[in-house]
Amino acid sequence: MKKKLVSLLACATVAATLLAGCGGSSSAGSSASAGSTGAAAAPAADAGAGHVYYLNFKPEADAAWQDLAKAYTEETGTPVTVVTAASGEYETTLMSEMAKSDAPTMFQVNGPVGLANWKDYCYDLTGSEIVGNLTSDAFELKDGDAIDGVAYVIESYGIITNVSLLEKAGYKLDDIKSYDDLKKIADDIQARKDELGVKGAFASTGMDSSSDWRFKTHLANLPIYYEYQADGIDSTKEIKGTYLDQYKNLFDLYITDSTCDPKELSSKTADDARAEFLDGEAVFYQNGTWEYSSLAEKFSDDEIAMIPIYFGVDDENQGLCTGTENYWCVNAEASEEDIAATLDFMNWCVTSETGTKAMAETMGFTIPFKTAEESPNAFVKQDAAYTEAGKTPVSWNFTTMPSENWKNGVGSALTAYAAGTGDWDAVKTAFVDGWATEAALAE
């Protein structure tokens, strides 16, 4: 009998552990995943006047934010803590941090879909200084009439090109003006890859789940953008997939004229692709302005360029894909002093000399504020040049994708298609039917 009791107890313990593990994962698991906990030394004198706690989304900018926070504290005495969530862990980290008594006063959402989770926590920024400094009201993130967030960085992505290698192959940047040009040149480079000393035209299309956002999100933005344009809408519950054929063409090009066998893509990452590009093994590499700092270590500004992802619909007028999925929000549940301190800090970041300089030079951001400094980022300059030349930037519509789950579905289908274990119809289904299902489930 005693033995039975012991085993029963053991059973209950394990079961309780198990459930606690699930429920508690939001708090226990993710605090460990928070990147570096930088603490600006808090001067005790100003402790009563509110403090700022910023949960940063961008791991690559963590060090810069820590420095900026320190500079602000030195200048004003307001303590600023910046914590950076590990890559891909922002939502989980935010969820657990927000439940704490010392919750972030300043956090990020990625657009309308991300806002759905957090709108109850967003302080209405209407009338605040930072909103007044925006260059356009297109950078406000609204829920009804309330301004719940402001975009603080504008980014672009396209096809990063190794100009030296392109010239070695006998082409100039200007030779690529459309999808057909791109295909012709990529096919040619692929055919002569041994002669040119490259492994392929495009860096590997890494479909590992850590990296497939380049294709399930960023590349998938193009068919969505053109469909929205054609239909004159800016979001939808049901996508039609009008431009999926072009999506397929481009994806086919990426995986055919590639550095590796498409069967191996499922385990390749964006880091692999970057390494191939840095080693001169590939001429083209789809990614964004945020890659500039890692590429600039090896290449000079003349050696690399970003060209639009020519989609074969309106190539003549298409510019880079430019937009944002980074919106700052202020925690409405924070104390009044903290909210005031946070608003001041936000505004300082985008208006003061120290702030704008750090944002432009150290982080390499283009910020949509009147006081912005010019960024030395070559890709950002190219984006401006394209716009000046009359090209229309492709807006970021992936913020309207119905859920992470939808992206994952498309990503899986693309991976299977690339490896030949699935067909394109599965991608279509995941894209079109998946959208309707997920949009309905998000209701």
Add this chain to the structure above:
Amino acid sequence: MVGKSIKKWWPVFLLPTAAAFAIGFVWPFIWGIYLSFCKFTTVKNVKVIGLGNYAKVFADDTFSHAFWLTVLFAILSSILINVLAFAIALALTKGLKGTNIFRTIFFMPNLIGGIVLGYIWQTLLNGLLSRFGQPLLALSARNGFWGMIILLCWQQIGYMMIIYIAGLNNISGDLIEAAEIDGASPSQILFQIKIPMIMPSVTICTFLTLTNGFKMFDQNLSLTGGEPAKQSQLLALNIYDTFYARSGPQWKGIGQAKAVVFFLIVVIIALVQLRATTSKEVQQ
């Protein structure tokens, strides 16, 4: 003397553990059940909505797929782990040379965390699969499933082996000797004496492997991530996915409801298993 001290000082020994248990398990557990009846984004700010979450547990068909896959996985991995662990334990109780080194080596995988193991094995298995032109782990649900089985076996066999070794060492030599004198064959000794005598170890090992199989999360997350298209997703990962991969606060509650359903299933299965194996235990 000792008894008297214990009577006086027992709170010093028991209370810290009891407090940790209450804070770490009991309280989150009660919260977890409460949250499954709520709609919430953070646990600070919840709204009770009744049984609605439970009605939606099956709203996406991934839950039942994950459930049956988990059942299959738990049963298969338990059988494999126990059989192999017992076989190794038998081999390592024969008094061969180097027994201790082997015991240590077999036990070592158990000391590495599941996430790390998942990534290491992903590289290993993918290398092997691509060598043979097979679809990689993330592309084939079958390969992913077997990958997880191999990984879990590798990780857990050593631990179960230790328990079996302890059980086997506890069998009195007199019994074996008596059986040998009576003319029992080695297989008779194994099946008629050794196995019945170590039934308590079998109980605890099957219990551990079965519940571990059901609860497996880290290895699933890092080895296959549920790919392709959630086809290799086990229950715990499915719950996690429900919690984080969908938009809208309603999914948090649904994920929590799934966790409660999951809990009940594991408790029932564990109780049935305990009853079944305990009844086979014999007293010496």
